[in-house]
Amino acid sequence: MSETVAATGSGPEVRSGGCLCGKIRFTVTGPVDDPHICACKDCSKRSGAPFQWWLGFAMAGLKWTGAEPTWFDTHPGKTARGFCGACGSHIAARDYGDGMVIGILATALDHCATDLALVPTNLNRLAEAAPWLAQYDNRHAAAG
Numbered sequence: 594m595s596e597t598v599a600a601t602g603s604g605p606e607v608r609s610g611g612c613l614c615g616k617i618r619f620t621v622t623g624p625v626d627d628p629h630i631c632a633c634k635d636c637s638k639r640s641g642a643p644f645q646w647w648l649g650f651a652m653a654g655l656k657w658t659g660a661e662p663t664w665f666d667t668h669p670g671k672t673a674r675g676f677c678g679a680c681g682s683h684i685a686a687r688d689y690g691d692g693m694v695i696g697i698l699a700t701a702l703d704h705c706a707t708d709l710a711l712v713p714t715n716l717n718r719l720a721e722a723a724p725w726l727a728q729y730d731n732r733h734a735a736a737g
């Protein structure tokens with residue numbers, strides 16, 4: 594295997610991110626939990642893409658260093674999704690009543706393409722996405 598990107602030494606893992614226009618900036622500190630893809634209707638409808646790439650981080654390690662996202666209640670009283678009101682980038686998700694975990698979209702992180710710790714380990718609800726997507730995943734698995 595190749596070298597990993599997240600060479601953290603003895604310090605904590607810190608990752609930075611933000612939206613397309615730069616108004617929203619943040620850092621998350623600590624290890625990533627449950628990197629996964631979600632293809633549910635909510636994720637695809639909001640994003641305009643067949644699926645979204647989610648990561649969990651400890652809420653305590655989250656710092657908004659620029660503007661905070663605008664929050665939209667996907668399920669009022671239960672869950673909310675955060676996006677940039679200026680450029681529309683999707684950034685985060687949180688559950689009301691859960692102060693422990695913040696969901697972050699991998700695409701909001703500055704180095705998502707080269708950070709091997711972020712590779713999804715679950716493909717949630719892929720059958721709800723376009724059928725060609727599931728076929729592609731099967732071909733990929735067979736080839737790998």
Ligand SMILES: [Zn+2]
Nearest residue numbers: 612614677680
């Ligand atoms: Zn923005």
Ligand SMILES: [Zn+2]
Nearest residue numbers: 631632633636
């Ligand atoms: Zn979803």
